[in-house]
Amino acid sequence: MALHPRVTTTPAGTPTEVTQGSQTKGGIGESTLRPDGTLKVTGEFAYSSDMWHEDMLWGQTLRSTVAHAEIRSIDISEALAMPGVHAVLTYDDLPTEMKNYGLEIQDTPVLAHGKVRHHGEPVALVAADHPETARRAAAKIKIDYVELPVITDEASATAPGAILVHEGRDDHHIGHVPHPNIVHRQPIVRGDVAKARERADVIVEGDYTFGMQDQAFLGPESGLAVPAEDGGVDLYVATQWLHSDLRQIAPVLGLPEEKVRMTLSGVGGAFGGREDLSMQIHACLLALRTGKPVKIVYNRFESFFGHVHRHPAKLHYEHGATKDGKLTHMTCRIVLDGGAYASASPAVVGNASSLSVGPYVVDDVDIEAIALYTNNPPCGAMRGFGAVQACFAYEAQMDKLAAKLGIDPVEFRQLNAMEQGTIMPTGQPVDSPAPVAELLRRIKARPLPPERQWEVAGGASDVRALPGGLSNTTHGEGVVRGVGYAVGIKNVGFSEGFDDYSTARVRMEVVGGEPVATVHTAMAEVGQGGVTVHAQIARTELGVTQVAIHPADTQVGSAGSTSASRQTYVTGGAVKNSCELVREKVLEIGRRKFGSYHPAWATAELLLEGGKVVTDGGEVLSDLVDVLEDEAVEVEAEWRHRPTEAFDLRTGQGNGHVQYSFAAHRAVVEVDTELGLVKVVELACAQDVGKALNPLSVVGQIQGGTTQGLGVAVMEEIIVDPKTAKVRNPSFTDYLIPTILDTPTIPVDVLELADDHAPYGLRGIGEAPTLSSTPAVLAAIRNATGLELDRTPVRPEHLTGT
Template identity: 60%
Template sequence: MTGIQNAAGPRSATSTLTRGTAAGPAPRGGVGDDAVRPDGHLKVTGRFAYSSDLRAEGMVWATTVRSPHAAARIRAIDTTRACAVPGVHAVLTHEDVPGAKTYGMKVADQPVLATDRVRHQGEPVALVAADDPETARRAAGLVDVAYDVQDPVTDAAAALDPATRHVHEGGNLVRRVRIVHGDMERARQEADVVVTGDYTMGMQDQAFLGPESGLAVPAEDGGVELYVASQWLHKDLEQLAPCLGLPEDKVRLSLAGVGGAFGGREDLSVHVHACMLALALGRPVKMVYNRHESFFGHVHRHPARMRFEHGATRDGRLVFVDAHLLLDGGAYASTSPVVIANASYFAAGAYGVPNARIVGDAVFTNNPPCGAMRGFGAVQSAYGVESNMDRLAAALGMDPVELRLRNAMTTGTVLPTGQAVDGPAPVAELLRTVRDRPMPGGGGEVGPYSLPGGTGNTTRAEDVRRGVGYAVGVKAIGYSGGVDDVSTARVTLSEAAGRAAVAVHTAAAECGQGVTTVQAQIARTELGVSDVAVLTADTRVGDAGSASASRMTWMSSGAVQGACRQVAEEVLERAAHRSGTAAAELALVGGAVVRRATGEAVAPVADLVRDDPVEREHVYRHRPTEAIDPETGQGDAHIAFAFCAHRAVVDVDPELGLVRVVELAAAEDVGRAMNPRAVEGQIEGGSVQGLGLALMEEVQVDDQGRVRNPSFTDYLIPTIADVPPMPLAVFEYPHPDSPYGVNGVGEPPTLSSTPAILNALRDATGLDLPRAPIRPGDIALGAADY
């Protein structure tokens, strides 16, 4: 890492902050500062309380009985032996579910506990509660389930064959998205060069730090309190309460410490099970998955098969894109209907393409369920389109960056959905920035980490080939397709120990991305008060939406800013009444109300709120979007777009198939860097996750639907030894529709890092390498044939 470069011209032109009622500089730790995370010290010293650390007096431990089969009928469940184990308090099956038997993010198709059949390996069948986790696990192994095993549907392409057995009664198609733009018949006649590529992407796990866990505590009113790691508390509540047979006001969720998420905590996991047991036993129940169970307890990134066809004129102008995407959604819908939509929206990439035909299919199989993961479908299509752009450049005899620059999206570019980009779109500038960076050293140095194979010392320096690859990604920010995107914040200004103090209360999930820090920064900026506390997120305040779609900073900023400005308005009115000065002539600065013209203090804020704290709640919405037409895919589906470009430099030992990423440079437009240090971390983290997808990360599922590597011994993720220097260039082009000009940050780096690395490998080896992640055999065997 060589540090952030603020690359959007003069800082004064892009960083000036409109402070509403505040005058003068904001307190330290305001918007735009490298603010210290309130949870940072606790986390690095190991004292932060994650959801798995929670305890309650009298609690019991629970575990799940899961199916070993991917497809089977259940003939009988016998809990007799399990119930007889000393220390076991309850064994529950589907017959004990008190309310709705199914739940789901978009479609309620997922059983709380399997009834007459299982559709994937690891599907929950029964629950056990006992005095300790060891007893619970031992008893779970004594639950006797009689299965009639079936042949599973594991091939996504075969799932679309009418002759294939249906995973669900309605068929195996989750959703088909069609986008037709321009005149494809004429475009084919105009294209001088046409290239076609088939690309495959494996199933990636979110690999978050903390496995699923939660603590359910029965309440005196017959309801239940659930403390759980989550990305969206109110969506959890919406699914959870019907399954418990309770009204929503009797089910209260609080966010427990979240050890990472990346989409894997959008769906329910321990939620219903822990609450069912707590209500049945009348005592607290704790559930904590181990890492093995976690692989079966959350969704993964959809595996994909994609065909891309690009047509261009001889001078490199894109004429058309024809793409077909097939995503394997696994056994249940989860968010597959919107993941395939998102993948299809951006199948033409960050380019102006006058004609496009895009068909995206998501299907059911008996493989593990797939759903949200960082990038949300756009990762798959970015990999396909960016790989095919390099194929097109080769066919044209053109530099890959020049081809991209010639077709780069700009403000005003019309997407295949017919929507014009109305915000900043500095695609060409991002590409030029990474292209023009100095290249890293020549690779002649020999050290423990300097060659492919690292400390294994398996590579001879004279065999190494170097390659350079580029890619750029585009993704929508926030909910799309007509979904009502909302965020709520409650802000209270009061007096504590003679000082003004602010409390911010939202349901925004802090998953490690720093939204808690941003909320405090906004309160300091808007109210001029240093003492800010962000309360625990829970469902006692209105919905904040999901910590996904790179939306949380934007949406929470709008909600907290709006509530703060309402609070400030009331405080200034009080000061105006006391001083006889018009409220418009006053401002909040440094914990005091001052006259704007002179800076003269009128009253300490603490005095104005001592006996009567000011509390305001604000609901923020961005401008509406619309659903795309089901036949043509046309519609203004998005609120905003974010862009990131990468240049990857790799060294490859083609004989052994070993790879070392020498450097992974990134350039991204973030709108406004609310917390520059956190922005840096988001870009680095997204880039490393993309590196993992390029080179090592894949959930291996065999043809019987069984996961072969459900552990971090066998599922490989990048370590510090795999992470190269990552020089960053951060552009700040304020978005016209957002609070402070902010834009999404966390997902775009994951889009472009994977194809940049694969394109660099192709450059080094001359091989097609149509599959991600790359395995050593893909290179070594291919090089032997080359």
Template identity: 65%
Template sequence: MSLTPAELTSAVAGGIGSSPQRPDGNLKVRGEFAYSSDLWHEDMIWGATLRSPHPHARIRSVDITGALQVPGVYAVLTHRDVPGLNLYGLEHKDQPVLAEDVVRYQGEPIALVGADHPETARRAMERIEVEYEVLEPVVDMETAVDDPPLHPGGNLVRHVPIRRGDQDARAEVVVTGRYEVGMQDQAFLGPESGLAVPAEDGGVDLYVATQWLHVDQAQVAAALGLPLEKVRLTLSGVGGAFGGREDLSMQVHACLLALHTGKPTKMVYNREESFYGHVHRHPAVLHYEHGADRTGRLVYVKARIHLDGGAYASSTGAVVANAATLGIGPYEVPNVTVDCWGVYTNNPPCGAMRGFGAVQTGFAYESQMDKLAAALGMDPVDLRLVNAMSEGSVMPTGQVVDSAAPVARLLELVRAKPLPPRPTAVDLRDLPGGVSNTTHGEGVVRGVGYAVGIKNICFSEGFDDYSTARVRLQVINGEPVALAHTAAVEVGQGLVTIMQQIVRTELGVERVTILPMDTGIGNGGSTSASRQTYVTGGAVKAACAAVRLRLARLARDRTPAGLDPTALDLTALDLTALDPTAPAPDPASPDPAPFDPAPFDLAALLGNEVIEETAEWRHRATEPLDPVTGQGNAHVQYGFAAHRAVVDVDTELGLVKVVELACAQDVGRALNPQAVLGQIQGGSAQGLGLAVMEEIQVEGGRVRNPSFTDYLIPTVLDMPPMTIDVLELADPHAPYGVRGVGEPPTISSTPAIVAAVRAATGRDLPRVPVRPEHITGT
């Protein structure tokens, strides 16, 4: 007897394909969930960070005498107290733990204070005297390469060229545009926080909200001058991330204070410090030229893309590669010329944020498609359909798209949706400006806009991207129970639920406990790039397969009394889950089941036996881009989403209300349908924010709005109703056929909303977020 996963879902409650309750859901709704800022330890002290008020300055001297004299202060540390390497970074170790002779952005850490109370630490911090020689900041991303170097080797972090086809191609219809994307913040709700506890072995235990435990561990250990095994990280409750927790913030600082004082040390940023303490989305300036024939078919695309990486590299190199390789959108274009540069400036550091390079280019190429449609006198959706890529299309990098790419179908689905009716009576809640009573409908015009986007899934360019999972099966109190352990980080996206669903499906056990995530197990990789369900899901599935093989062997030796051994199908033992080099199964056939636990009383079969297996799972290999042509199979998988936006715009006041968003997205297979919808809604909300409200205002390298009073994010009153079509076109190369979900809707929602505002106003609107003055022209 052998059951498919779909059949197991019906046999075991909460398996894949269902939407079980999140294990952390009730606690979060009731406000009882323990986040990292809630951590507490007996006799702990509090840490505070002194930060530079200047975006660029030379440090002449640092006097900590006054801070040390404050009662209750245990330590004041500078770069001289860093025992190991005073540098860290995701791709390049270019960022000091504590500044030495120069500061390169406003908010750069200079000194640390540890005290018996957070207010004591802050008061002492204010008594540290720093003498600066203020320097002229480098702030223009388009000219930064030629400005005085901020780092050895100059201000260029990375340049990626893409060259395909005829570089001198000509076309009958040509449109050009210059576009700008402002600096967006991840705006997670839980500020940076954690607790470092000195250990008896001379090491340290760090409890922290992060996105990547093992990469944090490596950077912290290097700074502390300790071996990896003496720096142990455990995940604490994470209040959102969206890329902003991939880089270090307080991790090394808390550990330094803990080891220096011998006391547990807690650090919690306030909201203003959080704006300075993490990376943001790269602002961008993008120059595009599209050429097409009279039928609308694209002949060539040329693009020059500038990304502002800020003071330190972070993940700028990878963001540049994404922007370049995805920079023409989900379209077939025979001739492509793209250059993308990421540079150092004295603006705030920028790194990972949901969409990771594809958001910036998505706004530009979709704006170009609307401009081209207007020049051709074509419907903007029809133009996209003429050029839409599909399975088998070739990317500008030469990579063949070898799984579903239903771009045309997604566009047709959103276009076919009925448009929302216009209000028959004036209700302030339905108007731009809402209950602020700014308008009663005068000057309000409705617009409709469309957009589609493409995003790579998982890490790229030959990165050894894998995850590790350990699954244990045993009997507790007479009931079979499974425990799953990974270092893959739950940041609110629902990975803990997905892991439970996979284990239930693969082992037929209803009770599944997810152990705390920590560095006590192999690397789980980063919770980013829409990769965790794909990669950690694959690792959990592989570990379960190993457990099932052990169960099969156990069943051979210990067949339960009364069960006919011929009912066991022990011949169809599938080893592909354990061997990533084995051919993928035919996606049209049922998922093989190496051992079906359904006929067994598992408790009786297991007895006192404990079965535990660990598996690593890697997706198929990628390769680096050619440094001259940009050619190469750089990406694992592609995800696609399309949006239609309906907006009402008060053209006199410049106010926008998004009336409705329709979205269609291919998710490969919806392991948890409710979570999939939540990801699409959340990504669309962040795209809406970038379209019409979210921007960190930076002038001369200084942040003007480091608070949620002045940095606006969409609320429930700003998010419109959404209609969502979810396609499940399985990727034969992925576990269960899954396709990453979280990022694609962020890419297409922004240009769709701006396209709708253009339709309502007739204005060009080449910059996001769109401000009232852009609409009114004042």
């Protein structure tokens, strides 16, 4: 298949070629600006934490100070007696028999009962007239804990006689796991590994450790619950999936779903951390108990305990290859630590196992992935969703094999790269473009940044360009350059038979003498730019300039989660579908009104462009204003992509994914080998996006995902004490994330190879760059130092041996 990229960007991310998809300004293919962009950069945008109600109370959560303990008693008397306190709630105050919630397995208690299972678990709630009063009241609640031994890893979780994190488990995965402390297990077996191993001329093995990463969104968990006159509640909240929240919240409150009305408030980032509930049920409980609006806003410390994190992982891999560089087989075992509650662990296991081979052709595989229940912090969805951990390991293996065979690491990857038609280890054919070799070619062909960039005139050094930066630790002594490559594969959308659909309501009418389209979905805008794309789709399909985006809420059908790189694909598909239905209704109105005056109404292909009805030859038949006049057209429709199926729990075979995305990176680093300091100079990326609906937004997504991958490579890790299972660094003082000074140049090369099964041929893009950026940085550091480096993040002591 010929590769014809349609958008190529400069290092600054400015499109140098743009394909226009619509004759109406601001349509598909244009780099239209975000409607919320200026407000966000000027600080005027209203986030959920900015909400205010004149008679509201403030909610506060009391969290466990230990990771595993029996609760002997809870004394709330002192807290209740404090002036300004309106309510104190514990497990015994929950209004219904439904006291748990969860995305897939309802194993998470609204408030702890009988025992706590992780550090920071919610135990009690306080509502008071001032946030400081609520905080002080919560501190006066006395809890008698009897600490229990902690389960922190696979050895302690599955040892004979191990304490069960969840006694009496009864869920749909229990029959498929070898121990109750295992949430889920997914094997994938294909071919004959034993025979394939005999054909291998070289075999490499590796054990890899991936640290626990936090989503580190800047807007903490927050929301406002307002009791309603009908006995229900209105909840304004920052989340990733309004309808999933609703499904979990209503049963706990004892209310029908129609009495729990949810509206999306400004979301300050998500990256998977808002897929699970945090303060939603707590705020509603307090509002219904007190009869007053209740606002809850987490501080940064509490936020670290209030949401799930990326699963830390232990991975063992074995690969074989012939002397001419062809892969013969792969075996791996992936152990993911899911923490105290299931969250999305079963789905993460499915992703990790099914994508564990990477974007390579390997016919003989033996794969096992599991997720554990432990007393560590709960882990669930985060950008990349299981594929990130696997990519770190299999890309390190590719470099090991290339070195052992004496083959260039990029050429070795290209030799084994999958392409359209490749059969995945699950038996599923890849039926859309898979330009893995081309992406690698592009990043390798890109010119390298100049050497010794820190040298300036007069023999001085620009310390900002050196490892250690403004700390002025070195002036170039002992600094070595390294270059590394990596490529990854990520699924798009929900998988394994999940009914993945979205809904859109589109209305077209005349307002102020001008045709206006209104798009209403429940899509959570978390910063990805979906509201921009929805307006572009409406302009393209309906030929109007003015498009209004209705606030997301549960008064329209579900849009699914803003995760899995699915929203532009699925909700974009729903908006497109609804717009097409509206267009047909508008044209039918025109035919009814004007068809007798002009035969083209019945015989020509009619389009809506620039507020007019035109023929395919460009003849204007009518203004849309004249067609609609006092009429309005409204359609609410769902859209589903192709169905998937669950992986077989014995063999792992099945068409489990709907689409794949691919990205490749080249990292250039400078390493001070004496001090163990790393400066990432450049992270070049090449990625196929199918169709760039908004090229500027596409580049921003790729650069953002790349930066998150950089973070987990060299700095980001939640540290959990292995003896107590307590989090040791719940703050941005101790949990480090990349700043602008740490972020390298990120040139982006965008390919547009259409997927014929997707709307506009697009491909989900947000997650793929997070996969390959991490192993590319590690490969570059290995290239500079000669060290094996089998864990993330890399710390100075790993480079100096101290």
